[in-house]
Amino acid sequence: MTPSAIVTTEINADAIGIALQQHQQAILASLLVSAWMVEARDPYTGGHLWRVSQFAMILARKAGLPEAEVQRIAVAGFLHDLGKIGIPDAILGKPGGLTEEEYDVIKTHPRIGSRMLAGHPLASLVDAAVLMHHEMPNGKGYPLGLSGNDIPIDARIIGVCDAFDAMTSARPYRKGMAREQAQRIIDNSLGQQFDETFGRLLIEIGDAGELDHVIAHSDEGIPLLACHVCGPTIVRRSDQHAGSQLACPSCQGAFELGTDDQANFLNRRATPHELEVVPDRSVINALVSDWARKYEMSTRPEVVA
Numbered sequence: 001m002t003p004s005a006i007v008t009t010e011i012n013a014d015a016i017g018i019a020l021q022q023h024q025q026a027i028l029a030s031l032l033v034s035a036w037m038v039e040a041r042d043p044y045t046g047g048h049l050w051r052v053s054q055f056a057m058i059l060a061r062k063a064g065l066p067e068a069e070v071q072r073i074a075v076a077g078f079l080h081d082l083g084k085i086g087i088p089d090a091i092l093g094k095p096g097g098l099t100e101e102e103y104d105v106i107k108t109h110p111r112i113g114s115r116m117l118a119g120h121p122l123a124s125l126v127d128a129a130v131l132m133h134h135e136m137p138n139g140k141g142y143p144l145g146l147s148g149n150d151i152p153i154d155a156r157i158i159g160v161c162d163a164f165d166a167m168t169s170a171r172p173y174r175k176g177m178a179r180e181q182a183q184r185i186i187d188n189s190l191g192q193q194f195d196e197t198f199g200r201l202l203i204e205i206g207d208a209g210e211l212d213h214v215i216a217h218s219d220e221g222i223p224l225l226a227c228h229v230c231g232p233t234i235v236r237r238s239d240q241h242a243g244s245q246l247a248c249p250s251c252q253g254a255f256e257l258g259t260d261d262q263a264n265f266l267n268r269r270a271t272p273h274e275l276e277v278v279p280d281r282s283v284i285n286a287l288v289s290d291w292a293r294k295y296e297m298s299t300r301p302e303v304v305a
């Protein structure tokens, strides 16, 4: 091969690599939007996916996992509940406790998510977390009843983070627990309901204040806003500022964002237009580009000078 042919081949390989990367990023972004649509259907869990993704990322990094793995787990944290798309609204959005039959329906979501991913080009990134984030060390979780270290690391990390966020988040029928109380509950169930290693680590970094910027937030520097009827359920997108119109997805009240970053009730119901769900592209794009950067670094051969 002539030198010029070699250069052309290298340029083509680079161009193909870049195109492939952009293609993968677009595929990942569309997967994250699908996961986000699940969250948009549930009026009480705004920001849950972002918080689980952030908690999982912080925990994985603290555990010393390689950075590419840390970013993959952050993506898996965002996608873990993908299968809830197949759970009826009447059960998914039911305030208060579920009957045993309804809980059995909820328990089908990991398998639904895993089936949705079957054949997807990025399935291998997240399939274990999607299928196994409700497994428990004592074998009493679902859907497979795995125990201990048979549960993959990403599923063990996301399982603890998912429960921690559920406990520290407000619901219409209860306030969010204080961080310390949620940590005590995890501590009391280490090795039973919660993975011992990652549960202990979460308590440690929680006590060090390293989770406070994520608890009750829906993005970096954006706390959840309180609806005076429903508690903190209003999610502000990063492109919304003082004067922006907001709506509570739970009671459907109309609000305006004040200069003090509070949601002020406008004494009326929100219009259908104001209640329209709009994915927060900045949250999704940040996850995709962080993942792409670290993924590329981990898959490219090291350049030797």
Ligand SMILES: [Fe+2]
Residues within 6 Å of the ligand: 080, 081, 109, 133, 134
């Ligand atoms: Fe789940």
